[in-house]
Every structure is written in C-alpha cells, then in structure tokens.
Amino acid sequence: MEILTKYFADFTPTQLQQLQALEGLYKEWNEKINVISRKDIDSLYLKHVLHSLSIAAIFDFQPGMQVIDIGAGGGFPSVPLAIFFPEVQFHAVDSINKKLTVIQEVAAGAGIPNITTQHTRAEQITNRKFDVAVSRAVAPLKDLLSWSKHLLNKPSEVRKHFGAQATEDMEIPAGLICLKGGDLAQEIHDSGRKPFIWPINEIFPEEFFNEKFILQVK
Numbered sequence: 001m002e003i004l005t006k007y008f009a010d011f012t013p014t015q016l017q018q019l020q021a022l023e024g025l026y027k028e029w030n031e032k033i034n035v036i037s038r039k040d041i042d043s044l045y046l047k048h049v050l051h052s053l054s055i056a057a058i059f060d061f062q063p064g065m066q067v068i069d070i071g072a073g074g075g076f077p078s079v080p081l082a083i084f085f086p087e088v089q090f091h092a093v094d095s096i097n098k099k100l101t102v103i104q105e106v107a108a109g110a111g112i113p114n115i116t117t118q119h120t121r122a123e124q125i126t127n128r129k130f131d132v133a134v135s136r137a138v139a140p141l142k143d144l145l146s147w148s149k150h151l152l153n154k155p156s157e158v159r160k161h162f163g164a165q166a167t168e169d170m171e172i173p174a175g176l177i178c179l180k181g182g183d184l185a186q187e188i189h190d191s192g193r194k195p196f197i198w199p200i201n202e203i204f205p206e207e208f209f210n211e212k213f214i215l216q217v218k
C-alpha cells in the first residue's frame with residue numbers, strides 16, 4: 001500500500017479502504033482461479049495496482065466517461081482505475097468467463113460499484129461504444145486496434161466530457177490506451193500507427209517499470 005501513497009497523495013478514506021481490501025480478496029480468489037502468477041501476488045500493489053494506475057498518472061478521466069478494459073483477466077487495469085475514478089464507468093471484458101468471477105467477487109468484496117463485466121471477445125461487441133479502451137498484456141497493438149476500432153467514440157465526442165477546460169495540450173484520454181513491455185519497435189511497425197508513448201519508469205522510477213510503457217493511439 002505504501003507504494004501507492006508514495007505517488008498518489010489524495011486518496012479518500014473510501015478509496016484507501018477499497019485499495020486495502022484488494023490484497024485479501026485477490027489472495028483468496030487467486031487461490032481458486034489463477035489470474036495473477038503466484039510469485040507476483042506478494043507484489044500486488046507494485047506490479048498490478050500501481051502499474052494499472054500509471055494510466056491515472058497521465059490521464060484524467062472525467063465523470064461520466066465509459067471505459068472498456070479489453071482482456072481484463074482478473075481486473076487489470078480496470079479494477080484499480082475504477083477505484084481511482086469512482087465517477088467513471090468501467091466495463092471489463094474477457095473471453096474466459098471464470099476470470100470475470102474474480103473481478104465480480106473483488107468488486108463486491110471491496111465495494112466498487114462502477115465496474116461491470118462481460119464474457120465475450122472484444123471484437124464481438126456490437127451494441128455499445130466507449131470513450132476509451134484500456135488493455136494490459138493482451139495482444140499485439142495491431143490486433144488491439146482492430147478489435148477496439150468499432151467500439152470507440154470519436155475523440156471529438158470524448159472531448160465533450162472536458163467542457164471548456166479542454167485545451168490542445170491536455171492529455172485527452174481517448175482511443176486505445178494500453179500497457180506494454182519490452183521492445184515494441186516491431187509491434188509498432190506492424191500496427192502501421194504512431195502511438196504516443198510514455199515510459200513508466202519516468203513516472204515511477206522503481207526498477208520493475210524499466211522497459212514498461214503506456215501507449216496511446218487516438
């Protein structure tokens with residue numbers, strides 16, 4: 001937990017309670033349904049929660065925004081982001097249903113009301129649009145872009161959530177925002193797009209974040 005308050009000073013008492021509850025809930029549910037490697041569970045707050053919240057260090061999601069987490073697994077990055085942005089609605093989808101049970105149980109146990117789940121492949125959703133798609137460790141950029149294309153509102157639509165305060169320099173959270181690691185040159189080349197890239201170790205200098213990046217394609 002200290003690793004979170006080191007970087008984010010303004011959690012409300014409710015957020016602190018929710019964040020604290022994650023440890024016990026993920027330990028309990030990860031025993032039943034493996035969503036986090038067993039060796040990583042002791043570093044839950046660094047490797048999963050803070051990693052997910054790197055998105056919140058860059059992007060200020062606005063109340064009323066709708067965000068889809070593609071391939072959410074056990075809820076990363078959507079569960080920490082739902083705690084961070086209680087007025088934003090998160091929709092976690094995964095093609096493996098039992099992983100979504102972990103999200104449902106964690107959300108119920110920690111009292112996180114603003115996250116829903118759906119058992120589906122992202123590319124099969126046809127009846128809904130979102131302001132932003134987030135994703136961690138799911139598929140090459142090219143695939144994420146093709147799966148999310150039909151799901152996303154236009155950046156001009158997303159801008160409306162920012163009202164008069166939106167300026168050209170603001171990091172508007174629109175399009176696909178994904179967490180990726182390693183050498184991304186080939187993957188970016190294959191995508192045919194030029195993502196904005198933020199090295200996470202410039203935000204959080206912990207060694208774990210070396211070679212980890214936030215990518216955004218609007």
Ligand SMILES: C[S@@+](CC[C@H](N)C(=O)[O-])C[C@H]1O[C@@H](n2cnc3c(N)ncnc32)[C@H](O)[C@@H]1O
Nearest residue numbers: 071072073076094095096120121122136137138
């Ligand atoms: C390596 S796990 C990552 C889970 C989570 N995002 C995390 O970082 O802990 C990748 C997940 O993506 C899901 N997945 C892969 N392709 C998908 C698709 N087309 N639509 C929805 N989920 C998908 C898999 O079922 C798996 O749970």
